Every structure is written in C-alpha cells, then in structure tokens.
Amino acid sequence: MTEKDPLEEVKQAAQEEAKSQVEEQAPEVETETEIEMEAESDFLAQWKERHQAYLASQKETESEKEGEKSTAVAPSRPLEATQKEKGEKRKDFDSIHIFQRSESKREAVPTPISRKLLLQASPIIATALIGILLAVYFISPLxxxxxxxxxxxxxxxxxxxxxxxxxxxxxxxxxxxxxxxxxxxxxxxxxxxxxxxxxxxxxxxxxxxxxxxFMEVGYLKEADNYRLVLSSGDISETVITNEALPERYTSINLVDKALVKELALQLAPIDADILSNIKSIELTPSKVTADLLTMSMYDGNTLLLPLSEIDIKLPYYSNIAKQLSVPSIVDMEVGAFSYAK
Missing domain, CATH: 3.10.20.310 (membrane protein fhac)
Incomplete structure (x- = not known):
C-alpha cells in the first residue's frame, strides 16, 4: 500500500467539510426565499383588495355627483394609484389649458360682418344716429x-x-x-x-x-285818415295817417263800399304804369251813365269812363295820352275822344 501525503489529506478534509456546510445551508436559503414569496403574495392580495375598494368608491362617487351632487369621502388609496391619478389630472389640465388657449386665439380673429346683416341692421343704426343727433341738437344753444x-x-x-x-x-x-x-x-x-x-x-x-x-290800387279816404284798398277788393284794417302816406298814391273818394270793391277788382288787371299815373278817382254820374268816374292823372289829363268798363277802356289810355300835346280831357263815356281843358 502507498502512503498518502499529509498535505493532500488536509486539503481533502477541508473540501469535504466545506461541502457539508453548503449542504447544511441550502435548506435555510430555500426557506427564506419561500418566506419572502409568501410575504409578497400577501401584499399583492391586500393591494388588490384596496384597489377594488377604491374603484368601487370611485363609481359610487361619480353616481352621487351626477344624481345628488353630493360629496363622499373616498377610502385611502395606495401611493402609486394617487400619484397616477395626479398625473392623469395634470395631463387633463394641460390639455384643457391648451384647448382654451387655442379657443382664445380663435376668438381673437375678427369675423367679417355680412352685407345682408348690415342691411338688416341699417334701420336700427340710422334710428340710433338720429336720436344721438337730436339729443346733441337740443342740448346746444342752436x-x-x-x-x-x-x-x-x-x-x-x-x-x-x-x-x-x-x-x-x-x-x-x-x-x-x-x-x-x-x-x-x-x-x-x-x-x-x-x-x-x-x-x-x-x-x-x-x-x-x-x-x-295783394296789389295796392289806392287809398280810401275816411275823414282825416286813409285805408289801403287792395286788388282783392278788400279794404285794409290798418288806419293810415296823412303823414304815413307815400309820396305818390291814388286817392279813392267813394262812399259806397260795394263800388269800392268793384273798382278795385276792375283796376287789378290794369298795367302798373297806368295805375301809378292815377292821382284821384271820384264818382261823377251823368244822365246817361250812373257809374261814371272822373280820374285825375298825374300827367295833367282828366279821364272820364264808366266804372263797369274800366278793364276794357282804361288800357287804351297810354296810346291816347302820347298823342296829346296839352293837358286834355279824355272822354270814354261813349266811344273815345279828347279835347283840351
């Protein structure tokens, strides 16, 4: 038999001892791993229960807010779920903020007013402007x-x-x-x-x-005053004194107001140059003509003619007067002839 080296025997004994120690420790490691797995499964079960309770409470809260708008206290939630919910709310807030900014930008852009709307609103606008102008006008001294x-x-x-x-x-x-x-x-x-x-x-x-x-045809003498006789046949209501008479006027010396009116109507269509040449008019009836008038003219002539025929015969006076070389009497009672005074 060969003898073993003492050094190798020592090494072999150390290896066997280490192997035995490893085998003894292996069950302990397996036991610790199993304990840790069991603890993790208990934690997950508790978390699931709390998460389901949280979801149920959220549903109840939403239904209560929609129906009765009342608040309820939610059960305590895990830290991870709370942080996740805050993150979702933050995202929602950011999206709402971005939407509001886009809406504000969209609203800031002026939209053109259609011509039809302007036409429909024009009466209201015009009425408002007129009201403003009237208000300003009434306030002003004008x-x-x-x-x-x-x-x-x-x-x-x-x-x-x-x-x-x-x-x-x-x-x-x-x-x-x-x-x-x-x-x-x-x-x-x-x-x-x-x-x-x-x-x-x-x-x-x-x-x-x-x-x-109305045209002035003469002044009717009444005592010491005069009244204006108009082409309408009316006699003015205003009394005129001798001092207020114009420098050149026609004096009408008739008493009968009816004859005065008829005279005025007969003189109304006569040319103004002829009328301004009449100085005075008097009633001088003859055996043949009851309404025979005597007109004294400013040119020195005297005219005889019936009141009822003034509008017919008087317009011829201008042509007759041109042929007279001396102050004369122009007789138009019957026909028309003249002779010196």
Whole structure:
C-alpha cells in the first residue's frame, strides 16, 4: 500500500467539510426565499383588495355627483394609484389649458360682418344716429336760437309779419319747423293784405318767410285818415295817417263800399304804369251813365269812363295820352275822344 501525503489529506478534509456546510445551508436559503414569496403574495392580495375598494368608491362617487351632487369621502388609496391619478389630472389640465388657449386665439380673429346683416341692421343704426343727433341738437344753444328772414313784403314790415306769425323766442327751432303750417295760417289770417305765405327752413336754425301781398290800387279816404284798398277788393284794417302816406298814391273818394270793391277788382288787371299815373278817382254820374268816374292823372289829363268798363277802356289810355300835346280831357263815356281843358 502507498502512503498518502499529509498535505493532500488536509486539503481533502477541508473540501469535504466545506461541502457539508453548503449542504447544511441550502435548506435555510430555500426557506427564506419561500418566506419572502409568501410575504409578497400577501401584499399583492391586500393591494388588490384596496384597489377594488377604491374603484368601487370611485363609481359610487361619480353616481352621487351626477344624481345628488353630493360629496363622499373616498377610502385611502395606495401611493402609486394617487400619484397616477395626479398625473392623469395634470395631463387633463394641460390639455384643457391648451384647448382654451387655442379657443382664445380663435376668438381673437375678427369675423367679417355680412352685407345682408348690415342691411338688416341699417334701420336700427340710422334710428340710433338720429336720436344721438337730436339729443346733441337740443342740448346746444342752436335749439332755441332762430334766424328769421321775411322776403316779398312791400306793404307789411318785418316786425308786423313776425307778430302775425306768433313765433316765440322761447320756441325750439324744431318746434317752429314742425308748426310751419300753423304759422303760415296765422300770417294769412292776420291780415287781408297777405295773399299767400310760405315758410322754408335751412339747417340748423334759419327760417325764411316768403310773403305774397295783394296789389295796392289806392287809398280810401275816411275823414282825416286813409285805408289801403287792395286788388282783392278788400279794404285794409290798418288806419293810415296823412303823414304815413307815400309820396305818390291814388286817392279813392267813394262812399259806397260795394263800388269800392268793384273798382278795385276792375283796376287789378290794369298795367302798373297806368295805375301809378292815377292821382284821384271820384264818382261823377251823368244822365246817361250812373257809374261814371272822373280820374285825375298825374300827367295833367282828366279821364272820364264808366266804372263797369274800366278793364276794357282804361288800357287804351297810354296810346291816347302820347298823342296829346296839352293837358286834355279824355272822354270814354261813349266811344273815345279828347279835347283840351
């Protein structure tokens, strides 16, 4: 038999001892691994239960919010689920914020107004503008300040026409404009001298009263005063003194008012040059002609003719007068002839 080396025996003994120790420790490692696996399975089971409870509570909370809008206390949730929910809420908030910014940008872009809408809104816009202009006008001093001009008046002065109109200084210009028809009637009815009148307005406050008067045919003598006889046949209501008479006028010396009216109507169509040449008219009836008139002319001649034939015979006087070299009497009672005074 061979002898073993002592050194090899020591090595072999050490290896066997180490192998035996490893075999003894192996069951302990397996036992610890099993314990750890069992602990992990218990934790997962608890987590699943809590997660299911959380989901159930979430469903109950959502149903309660939709039906009764009441709040409920949710059960405690795991840290991971809470962080996950916060992350989802953050994402939702960011998406809402981005959507709101996009919507605000979209709203900031002006949309063009269609022509149809403008046409439909034009009456409202026009009414609003008129209302604003009227408000500004009534506030301004121009609303009561009026500039009144009278034109066409020969027999009536400006103050008299204005008095007839009954326009007050306190009246608004707009009120005066709206009352033009009444003002025209006031002037027409206040004097028989006025044949017609018309009021025109020019913005902002200028009024023009255009007056048409009846023609003057003479002055009727009444005692020491006179009244104007008009082409309408009317006698003016205004008394005129001798001092107020014009430098050249026709004096009518008739008593019968009916004859005065007939005379005025006969003289109305006569040329103004002939009328202005008549100095006075008197009634001088003859055996043949009851309405025979004697007219004294400013040119020195005397004219005899019937009142009822004035409009027919008087227009010939101008041609006859041109042929007279000396002051003469022109007799038109029957026919027409003349002879020196």
């Amino acid at each position: 609303s009561k300040e009026k500039k009144i001009e009278v034109v066409g008046n020969q027999l009536l002065d400006w103050e008299t026409v204005l008095a007839y109109s009954k326009i007050s200084e306190k009246d608004y210009a707009l009120t005066t404009l709206l009352q033009t028809k009444n003002i025209e009637a006031n002037i027409k009815n206040s004097s028989n001298i006025v044949k017609s009148d018309k009021i025109t307005f020019q913005f902002p406050n200028r009024f023009t009263i255009r007056v048409e008067e």
